[in-house]
Amino acid sequence: MKKIVEYRKLLNVDKTVELKDLKTIYRNAMKDAHPDKFQGDEAGLKEAEENSKKIIEAYHFLVSINPATIKQLLPEYTETISTSTITDYKFVEGRLIVNFANGSIYEYISVPKATYVKMVNADSPGRFAKRHIFNAYPWRKTTTQE
DSSP states (O other): OHHHHHHHHHHTOOTTOOHHHHHHHHHHHHHHHOGGGGTTOHHHHHHHHHHHHHHHHHHHHHHHHSHHHHHHHHHHHHHHHHHOOEEEEEEETTEEEEEETTSOEEEEETOOHHHHHHHHHSSOHHHHHHHHTTTTSOEEEESSOO
């Protein structure tokens, strides 16, 4: 959740922000931080590049967990967790990244390390995840494994 809070703070939005509003806020933030505005100012250019990278990352992350996006992806997600087996999983900084046999990769946010350890030690990590993780933590679909 720390990551979510940081991203919301960076873009100055709350959790109820609509997708269309988030897009407008993102565009305005990028106008202010775009590297093209700092041509000839090396220090300003470098800072603008870093800021724009952070803004882009925050925007894409917040779009991926927005209720509208989740609602749109819910049928696919439900199908995946119901019918596809887990092929791999790993824990990275409070996030559980799960690869499924159908090629989907989902990230579960703010999973406690203790819950991950229980999953690793369970007789069936897949069954444990279905009961204790898949519908208990915020999730987002990712395209690449970190």
